[in-house]
Each structure stands twice: as structure tokens, then as C-alpha cells.
Amino acid sequence: MWDRIIECVPNISEGRRREVAEAIAHAADGPGCKVIDLSMDPDHNRSVITIVGKPSSLADGVLALAKKASELIDLNVHRGEHPRMGAVDVIPFIPVRGVTMADCVDLSRRVGERIAEDLGIPVYLYEESATSDERRNLATIRKGEFEGFPEKIAKPQWRPDFGSAKIHPTAGVVAVGAREFLIAYNIDLATSDLSVAKEIARAVRYSSGGLRYVKALGFPLAEKGIVQVSMNLTNFKKTPILRVFELVKREAEHRGVMVIGSEIVGTVPRAALYDVARMALQVRGFSDNLILEERIEDAHAEDALSEDR
Amino acid sequence: MWDRIIECVPNISEGRRREVAEAIAHAADGPGCKVIDLSMDPDHNRSVITIVGKPSSLADGVLALAKKASELIDLNVHRGEHPRMGAVDVIPFIPVRGVTMADCVDLSRRVGERIAEDLGIPVYLYEESATSDERRNLATIRKGEFEGFPEKIAKPQWRPDFGSAKIHPTAGVVAVGAREFLIAYNIDLATSDLSVAKEIARAVRYSSGGLRYVKALGFPLAEKGIVQVSMNLTNFKKTPILRVFELVKREAEHRGVMVIGSEIVGTVPRAALYDVARMALQVRGFSDNLILEERIEDAHAEDALSEDR
Known part of the structure; x- marks a missing residue:
């Protein structure tokens, strides 16, 4: 429509x-x-x-x-x-x-x-x-x-x-x-030490030497007794989510801390998730044409066209 | 429609x-x-x-x-x-x-x-x-x-x-x-040794002790001089793609072999790729409602409804 x-x-x-x-x-x-x-x-x-x-x-x-x-x-x-x-x-x-x-x-x-x-x-x-x-x-x-x-x-x-x-x-x-689509993305760390979240935020964000399209801050999550690296990803096409996640995870490991999980705030475009899957699975020749629902939408469109005639 | x-x-x-x-x-x-x-x-x-x-x-x-x-x-x-x-x-x-x-x-x-x-x-x-x-x-x-x-x-x-x-x-x-949706999924290995692909196929497939919804064979890719683990994933909801990929990768590592890449033959449902992204990023509380295009489709539907009135 x-x-x-x-x-x-x-x-x-x-x-x-x-x-x-x-x-x-x-x-x-x-x-x-x-x-x-x-x-x-x-x-x-x-x-x-x-x-x-x-x-x-x-x-x-x-x-x-x-x-x-x-x-x-x-x-x-x-x-x-x-x-x-x-x-x-x-x-x-x-x-x-x-x-x-x-x-x-x-x-x-x-x-x-x-x-x-x-x-x-x-x-x-x-x-x-x-x-x-x-x-x-x-x-x-x-x-x-x-x-x-x-x-x-x-x-x-x-x-x-x-x-x-x-x-x-x-x-x-x-x-x-x-501007480009902005993804609000937070990663929780298995520690109550705020300095770890702040150090990792500094390591990954653009303004202090990190990835070009990442803004990041370290926050305490007082109720849960843990800390969080809270990020804005300002261009997921050039700095993909999985690369950010992997970098935060490695930086946490260097400090003896595990990643508990992550959280997408608001919405994320499909293309950003397809990118994660493509990278995680090392898929060669990935295109939207591989996705069943994309083919079905094409079939829908063709069917609607033939009904119009 | x-x-x-x-x-x-x-x-x-x-x-x-x-x-x-x-x-x-x-x-x-x-x-x-x-x-x-x-x-x-x-x-x-x-x-x-x-x-x-x-x-x-x-x-x-x-x-x-x-x-x-x-x-x-x-x-x-x-x-x-x-x-x-x-x-x-x-x-x-x-x-x-x-x-x-x-x-x-x-x-x-x-x-x-x-x-x-x-x-x-x-x-x-x-x-x-x-x-x-x-x-x-x-x-x-x-x-x-x-x-x-x-x-x-x-x-x-x-x-x-x-x-x-x-x-x-x-x-x-x-x-x-x-039957359930079947995903045809192949993983290429950086070796010309067919026995490695055959061993890994045996390790991951159900019929010889592997994952419940995996069928697998080892094949040579003669032109490329490498070998491939060729699989049918017969229930991606119960045996997700990323788990299969990670297992093949670890089995290859145990044999001193790298995974070169993977290939989806035919089509794959969106839900299977969302699952990969959710697992790779450790996303908590993942739902389709996080995906921009799903929200847009809802807005479309609402708009179409108001035009009907």
C-alpha cells in the first residue's frame, strides 16, 4: 500500500x-x-x-x-x-x-x-x-x-x-x-562495578577512540545490582550490531566479566537483524531473495496484479 | 491480502x-x-x-x-x-x-x-x-x-x-x-580431505548420534578443491540454525580445519534468521514487535481500515 x-x-x-x-x-x-x-x-x-x-x-x-x-x-x-x-x-x-x-x-x-x-x-x-x-x-x-x-x-x-x-x-x-536509523542497544554485564561499564563504553564509542557510529555510556542498574553499557548505534549499515556486541563482549572478557544479555529499545530494522544472521552464520551470497516471506510478498503482488486485469 | x-x-x-x-x-x-x-x-x-x-x-x-x-x-x-x-x-x-x-x-x-x-x-x-x-x-x-x-x-x-x-x-x-519447513544448509570447510566432512556429518546428524532435526552428508566440491557438510534442517524451531553452525564449526576446529562459509539453498523463513540474531546477540525479551517493519505493517493495516470507513 x-x-x-x-x-x-x-x-x-x-x-x-x-x-x-x-x-x-x-x-x-x-x-x-x-x-x-x-x-x-x-x-x-x-x-x-x-x-x-x-x-x-x-x-x-x-x-x-x-x-x-x-x-x-x-x-x-x-x-x-x-x-x-x-x-x-x-x-x-x-x-x-x-x-x-x-x-x-x-x-x-x-x-x-x-x-x-x-x-x-x-x-x-x-x-x-x-x-x-x-x-x-x-x-x-x-x-x-x-x-x-x-x-x-x-x-x-x-x-x-x-x-x-x-x-x-x-x-x-x-x-x-x-539522519540514518538509530538503534538504541544496551548490553548488561555480570558485575556491580560501574567502572567496568564506563571503561567499556569508552573503549567502544567513537568520541574516545572506538567504532565510528557508536555512542555509549556506562550506567548502573540499581534494582538488578548489575551495570549496563547503553548505546546508540547511529549507522548499522557501516557499524553492524554484531560487531558492536562482539567488541563489548571481548572487552568484558578482558576484565573477567560475562555478558548477561542485551536489549533492543524501541525498534530495529529487519535489515539489521538479517546482517547479524549473515555474519554469525558466515553466509555467502546472502540476499533478501533467500527469505521465504520476501518471495511470498512478490507472489502476492503478482496475484494482485492479475486480479486487477 | x-x-x-x-x-x-x-x-x-x-x-x-x-x-x-x-x-x-x-x-x-x-x-x-x-x-x-x-x-x-x-x-x-x-x-x-x-x-x-x-x-x-x-x-x-x-x-x-x-x-x-x-x-x-x-x-x-x-x-x-x-x-x-x-x-x-x-x-x-x-x-x-x-x-x-x-x-x-x-x-x-x-x-x-x-x-x-x-x-x-x-x-x-x-x-x-x-x-x-x-x-x-x-x-x-x-x-x-x-x-x-x-x-x-x-x-x-x-x-x-x-x-x-x-x-x-x-x-x-x-x-x-x-511436514515442517525444511532448510537446506551447507557449510564449506577449508580442506580437501573428504573424510573430515564425512566425520563431521556423522557427528552432527541425528541418525548417528547428533542433533534431532539434522540430516547431513559430506561431499567434495571438486572445482573449489574443498569439502562441504551438506545438511537438511527439518525443524529449525527445535534445532536452530546457529546451534548447527556452531557445532559444525567446533567439530571442524577439533580437526584443525576452518569454516570458510555457509550457504542457504532455496529459501529460509524470516523467523529462522530472527532466531539467529536473537541468539548471537543474546537479546532478552525478543519479539516481532521490536522489528520496525512489523510495526509499519500494523500501521498500514490501520490506515487501510480507516480508508474503508
Whole structure:
């Protein structure tokens, strides 16, 4: 039915009032545009909303969501551990099927322009949509947060990509962009020693010498009495999950610690799991054509075609 | 579109004349019933045809295929390495989606009855459809082959399940049944020593003390100068692929030999690959709900529903 699919994962600055988060998330629902996940985090007072849709339908859905967030969230009274600068804090678009990264960049720019014009919220384009290298990194844009932005936005080098150099009084500013699919992946270690998780996080993450598309932190899981390496895999095509798992496991072994298990948070694309199977089994000549269900879908399509005639 | 899917994998006694094999295979094509693969083997003079379809449509397709095979193949002039007893030699039905093994057994019996009545070919029910333990094993039924069957079929204990105790003069007899999905899986070893492949095959296969749902043989790959452990995995849910791979790899290591790679012949169900990924990554709480595309399909369905209203 949907030949072309883009995913959008808006992060909003509300993670405690369920009815508010749900009202904002489902403002995006409409024909060709569906909310498939809402993850609320009370500590961070922040929610992650996952939307999928046809490129032609997604812009209206995301705009409706941003409008609802600007009506229901006032950043002047918002408190939470996670850095934030807007009611809708960040809106990334991710290519899923039948679309390119360039399509997502285009869409992010159109949505950004409309957010500025229709809602009066200044917009920064980030990651693949960024208009300068300085604006690729979300953390750099967000530095100073909501409270510091009235001053920051007035500086010439921080003039927004869309909208005036003046923050929205309650909704702040928003970053809109395009990026690859992000896999949130955690590995649990059979130790209560937090320093082991932190050392391994440092060993595997890009920022301190590790794998190019890995962000990692060490956390304690107090209830279970163990520790966890918590990761974002920002490009599973270039840094595959199994390679990350194997590296963490070896680093743990070097410290006399076993891996208890791992956890995928949110969703993972099929292609990433096929890659794990292909690598673990050393399969030569792997292609989607080997997969029974892919063949069946082709047969479906052929059958539907013959019914149309 | 197709909520319930059964796979059918007829083996026919023709692996050399492409136009004949194709004519027989595509006799099965029709609304709700599609041929998705045809693998010809000239040495065995045998072809494997893969069909998927709705339970309600599959019987007609398979019957048309059996009829065409009985018209175009004369077993009196057939030569090939593989044992065979019929023009269509064996017709297994496999549950794929929204159906049970019992549904496949029912279908196999209905198809068997029609093959005997409409085409005059005696039918033996085998595997899950067998009417006695003695008839579960295809090799036991087939023993004696086409040439020996006029005598065998006359014995009271080998009276066919459907049809008279007299073979079809050119098409012989056929086994029809239901079974689990079979994965054809080969592992290449970095040695030219055939005895290593044969020893490992003996170590991993059920018949000589190995894993319950593994059949295995050692083969030389003359052109490459290496050897191969060639396997049929007859129940990937109970004997998962990764466990088989790891066992073969360890057995090879014990003999100082590396695994070069592996090969999936034909198709493999998605669930079998998800299992590999889950095991290789030690994922806790794995479910299909973690997979992006599954969520998208749900969103599709919801969207289609709202369009209907």
C-alpha cells in the first residue's frame, strides 16, 4: 500500500503527564501517517514519538504535532534531566523504504519552513539537513538550552535557518533534520562495578577512540545490582550490531566479566537483524531473495496484479 | 491480502528438459496460488518446485501440476541418480502463516484423494499425514522405486492410502504429506580431505548420534578443491540454525580445519534468521514487535481500515 515510507521521531519536552504526551503524539495521526510508538521518560521529562508515513502525508501530521506541543507545553515551567530547547525539541526524518536521504532532507526543510511560518517557532536544520558543518551536531545547537537561547539566537552565527531571531515565548526553538536509523542497544554485564561499564563504553564509542557510529555510556542498574553499557548505534549499515556486541563482549572478557544479555529499545530494522544472521552464520551470497516471506510478498503482488486485469 | 498461507514443494522426476519442467511447474499458477521457485538438477534428473498459496486455492494448482507431470513424464524411460517412484514423486505441504500442521494434513489428504480419483495415480500419505508409523518415512515408502512398485503395491501392507493397488503405467505412484519447513544448509570447510566432512556429518546428524532435526552428508566440491557438510534442517524451531553452525564449526576446529562459509539453498523463513540474531546477540525479551517493519505493517493495516470507513 505504502511504496515509499519515511519515519519521523519527534522528541517532546513532556514525559510525565500521559494525557498530554498522548494528545501531542496522536495529533500526528491521519491518512497515510500513523504513530507507532510513544515512549515516556519521567526522569528526563521527555517523550520519544515514532511516526511512519508516506512522504506526502507526513508533513501535515508532524506540523499538527508541533502545533499541539506548542499549545500544551510551556518550557518556562519545564524541569528534567535531559537538555532541551523546545516544546518539540528535535524532529528527525529517517529514510525507511523507497526514499533517499535527499528526500528526507527535502522534507525536513519543507516542514521546518512551515513550523517557522505557521507556528512562529525558529528552526535550526541539523545533521544531514544542516546548512553548515557547525550545525550538524544537535548538542552544539542545543547548548545553552531554552533558558540561554534568547541571548544565543541574537548572535549572527546563530541566526535560525527559518524564522526570526527571537524565540517562541513558551515553545522555544526546534531542530529539524534528516539522519540514518538509530538503534538504541544496551548490553548488561555480570558485575556491580560501574567502572567496568564506563571503561567499556569508552573503549567502544567513537568520541574516545572506538567504532565510528557508536555512542555509549556506562550506567548502573540499581534494582538488578548489575551495570549496563547503553548505546546508540547511529549507522548499522557501516557499524553492524554484531560487531558492536562482539567488541563489548571481548572487552568484558578482558576484565573477567560475562555478558548477561542485551536489549533492543524501541525498534530495529529487519535489515539489521538479517546482517547479524549473515555474519554469525558466515553466509555467502546472502540476499533478501533467500527469505521465504520476501518471495511470498512478490507472489502476492503478482496475484494482485492479475486480479486487477 | 493472503491471511493464511501454505507452502507446497512438489519434487518431479524431470531435471534436464527445461521447457518440460517449466510447463509442469507453471501448471500450478493461478489466482491465490503462485510458483515462486523452480530448481532443476540434471545429475539427479529431478526438479524441486516451490509454490505458495491460499489453502483454498492450492489444491487446484497442485492437482493441475500433477496432471501435467503425468502427461509429460514417462518413468519407463527416466534415468537419474536420485531414487524416485513417480512422475510427481513427492508432494509435501508446509504451514507458513495463519495455518496449523493439522490444516496441512487435511489439505494433503484432500489432494491425495483427488490425485487418485482424477488421475488414476495411487497415493501414499507420509510424514505428519501418514496413516501408520511405517509410512511416516518417505525413504521406506519409496524403497524399490518405480521399477519395483508393481510387485510392492500388490502386497497387503503396501496397499495405497488412496487409489487401487496398481501403479499408473507411466506416472507410477506418489507420496503426499505434511511436514515442517525444511532448510537446506551447507557449510564449506577449508580442506580437501573428504573424510573430515564425512566425520563431521556423522557427528552432527541425528541418525548417528547428533542433533534431532539434522540430516547431513559430506561431499567434495571438486572445482573449489574443498569439502562441504551438506545438511537438511527439518525443524529449525527445535534445532536452530546457529546451534548447527556452531557445532559444525567446533567439530571442524577439533580437526584443525576452518569454516570458510555457509550457504542457504532455496529459501529460509524470516523467523529462522530472527532466531539467529536473537541468539548471537543474546537479546532478552525478543519479539516481532521490536522489528520496525512489523510495526509499519500494523500501521498500514490501520490506515487501510480507516480508508474503508
